[in-house]
Amino acid sequence: MEKNKILAKIITQIEGNPEKLDDFLVSNKENKISKIIGFTGSPGSGKSTLISSITDFLRNQNKKVAILAIDPKSPLSRGAFFGDRIRMQKHYLDSNVFIRSISGNTKSGVNPAVPSISKVFEASGFDYILIESVGTGQSEIDLSFFVDVLVLVLSPGDGDDVQFLKAGILEVADIYAVNKSDTAGYDKFFNLLKSQPIFDKGKPLVRVSGISSEGIPGLCKIIDELWRKFFEEGKLTKKRKKALLKQAELFLIDKLEEIINSENIMNFNSLKEAKDFLISQILESGRDNV
Numbered sequence: 001m002e003k004n005k006i007l008a009k010i011i012t013q014i015e016g017n018p019e020k021l022d023d024f025l026v027s028n029k030e031n032k033i034s035k036i037i038g039f040t041g042s043p044g045s046g047k048s049t050l051i052s053s054i055t056d057f058l059r060n061q062n063k064k065v066a067i068l069a070i071d072p073k074s075p076l077s078r079g080a081f082f083g084d085r086i087r088m089q090k091h092y093l094d095s096n097v098f099i100r101s102i103s104g105n106t107k108s109g110v111n112p113a114v115p116s117i118s119k120v121f122e123a124s125g126f127d128y129i130l131i132e133s134v135g136t137g138q139s140e141i142d143l144s145f146f147v148d149v150l151v152l153v154l155s156p157g158d159g160d161d162v163q164f165l166k167a168g169i170l171e172v173a174d175i176y177a178v179n180k181s182d183t184a185g186y187d188k189f190f191n192l193l194k195s196q197p198i199f200d201k202g203k204p205l206v207r208v209s210g211i212s213s214e215g216i217p218g219l220c221k222i223i224d225e226l227w228r229k230f231f232e233e234g235k236l237t238k239k240r241k242k243a244l245l246k247q248a249e250l251f252l253i254d255k256l257e258e259i260i261n262s263e264n265i266m267n268f269n270s271l272k273e274a275k276d277f278l279i280s281q282i283l284e285s286g287r288d289n290v
């Protein structure tokens, strides 16, 4: 079977049960570290277009690229809806680019299978894993645990959305990519952002256009430099360990919700009893299934 088809099948199994990962990694001989880069931002800010443009740039350097789009709207069923297919179209013909979308629809936040899927990509020898996630709030913050470097994509369309600019995602992003530099009124927006105290903390604010490709080589250089810095400081190892904890937390949250929403759980009368009950249920459900 063609290599990418095998990869697609493995990911489908991991998405349903991330703990299966260990079965697949036994034969990993590549032993190469991928750069896991997250792209988040409000709907329509241009994440997919930017990822496509970055993929062009990386492919020109002969890098292998895996793209994982987390789609919050898609059903939990297999073969989830892939809204960005058109923008990524040309890359589908390239066997060194692998594109996959998964559902982000878990109650707890971002899909907890993400780090396991990244490990499969890493074991398959991809140089870069580019992860797109849309939405504001918890799922984006969760994504920051699952990537090495997080890029927040802003665009002039976000200008009026003060709520968005206030969200905690600004703090957890490592790089701000201000997209659509080819559009009218862009400079005003860029300068407005630049003058905000939050953008004045030394994190890179980069002028880019996913359409004209302005600033893409510069953005990729900044991503690489930051990744290397995190790697050399040992931050990357810590981050990836923390991702495992976050993954476990997300599973536990989903499991707890399931227990709380189930029937016949009323045989306790105090907070302590309720707490003990939850703990016992978690333990009873078996560590392997949590």
Ligand SMILES: Nc1nc2c(ncn2[C@@H]2O[C@H](COP(=O)(O)OP(=O)(O)OP(=O)(O)O)[C@@H](O)[C@H]2O)c(=O)[nH]1
Residues within 6 Å of the ligand: 041, 042, 043, 044, 045, 046, 047, 048, 049, 050, 083, 084, 087, 134, 179, 180, 181, 182, 183, 208, 209, 210, 211, 212
């Ligand atoms: N002019 C201009 N338009 C852009 C640029 N990047 C994206 N767009 C347009 O903005 C719209 C949204 O782009 P997408 O790449 O789909 O944005 P997205 O953030 O992936 O959107 P969602 O996945 O729906 O959240 C499309 O019409 C793009 O053509 C850019 O750099 N310049």
Ligand SMILES: [Mg+2]
Residues within 6 Å of the ligand: 047, 048, 049, 084, 132
């Ligand atoms: Mg998109």
